[in-house]
Amino acid sequence: MKLSKRILREYRNHLWKSTSFWTLAMALFGIFRYYAISAEVGIHIEDSYAGVYDMRQVMLGFTVVGLCVGIVYGTVEYFFDKYVLRKITLGINILLQVIIVFVALIFISELVINISYRINGYQFPLEIGWWYKDRSFWPVLLYVAFTSFVFSLVVIVSEKFGKGIFFKLLIGKYKYPKEEQRIFMFVDLKSSTSIAEHLGHLKYSQLIQDCFYDLNELVDKYQAEIYQYVGDEAVISWNFQNGLNNRNCIELFFAFQKKLDDKHNFYMNKFGVTPQFKAGVHGGKIMVAEVGVIKKELAYHGDVVNTTSRIQGACNLYKVPLLISEMLLETMREQHSIVSHFFGDVKLKGKLKEIKIHGIIVQQQH
Known part of the structure; x- marks a missing residue:
């Protein structure tokens, strides 16, 4: 039941973005097309077809086409992202989506034009292959191809920077x-050195790919953002309140652990090992800034980032999968009940001052 709700929510998000974009894009094209035809020298619209070429009719027609294309594109995009993208290259993925949208556009346009003509009492004038013979339809195809490419680029760039970051930039x-x-x-990743030696660099890279793919499937559910990947390490970030909500900043880790355990057979059959991870969690004030020109990205600067890394590094010392700073834990306890084990004041590697840390071993139910 929970899986069905999550899939439905993900599909709804894809659909909302796609239909919004394509409805607006086709509505704008309708405006350009209407005024371009009206202003073109030598073109005359017969009075008998005034109902079809009325501004409201044109806008309504292109808006409906945009909405339908958005539904098709959103559905195709979700299906490809979920089940196909990992099996093909990004370029082929975009090309296949454009082709599918092309075919859908032809059928949708024919349907909308047919309905529009019938509503206005005209005989449907189009024949099989009309879109190929009608050169006035070619600009629509080129516009859709270019727009589809732009939309794909926006999605790719947004995923590169992380949710909401691209707009902020x-x-x-x-x-x-x-x-x-x-x-x-x-x-x-726990025991990464021994696993890498056992698997070899190719298999090891595939293992990390699969693990982080599973991690990515959980990120949105727990309102998290992927900051960066460094080798076999992932750095995850939350807006402070989002991290506290429903204990997202610790629940994500246990959900990730459970997902890996549930896929035990998959990992054993493919790699001969079930990956286990360790994590450190901390929070506080940091500085955020754009850095770089050739490879621009958002960077977080401050002691919080360094301390979190050191906390994670202490997991092996205390033989626990998850460590958290007392400061963050006490803040969370103002809203949630959390059972932890206090390890005391610990002087972390590279730090001058000691910090109080706790281990959270067992996931607590809401």
Whole structure:
């Protein structure tokens, strides 16, 4: 039941973005097309067809086409992202989606034009292959191809920067460093050296790919953002309140562990090992800024990031999968009941001051 709800929510998000984009894109094309035809020298619209070429009819027709294309595109995009993308290259993925949208556009356009003509009492004038013979339809196909490519690029760039980050970069929110309060989690593969030696670099890379793919499937559910990947380590970040909500900043880790355990047979059959991860969690004030020109990205600077990394590094010492700073734990306890084991004041590697840390071993139910 929970899986069905999550799949439905993911599909709904794809559909909402796609239908919004394509409805707006085709509505704009309808406006351009209407005024271009009206302004073109030598073109005359017969009075008998005034109902079809009325501004409202044109806008309604292109808006409906955009909505339908958005539904098709959103469905195709979700299916490809979920089941196909890992098996083919990104370029082939985009090409196949464009071809499917092309075919859908032809059928949708024919349907909308047919309905529009019938409503206005005209005989449907189009024949089989009309879209190929009608050169006035070619600009629509080219527009859709270009728009589809732009939409795919926007999606790719958004995924590269992380949820919501691309828009913030566009408006220059972090052009100059800003102070924010965030929670970080460093997640690292246990026994990575021995696993790498056993599997070899190719199989090991495939293992990391599969693990982080499973991790990515959980990120949205727990309102998290992937900050960066460093080798076999993932750095996850939350807006402070989002991390506290429903204990997202610790529940994500246990959900990731459970997902890996549930896929025990898959990992054993493919790699001969079931991966286990360890993590450190901490939060506080940090600075956020755009860095780089050739390879621009959003960077977090401050002691919180370094401390979180050191906390994760202490997991092996205390033989626990998850360590959290007392400061963050006490903040979370203001809203949630959490059972932990106190390890005391610990001087972490590279730190001058000691920090109180706790181990959370068993996932607590809400």
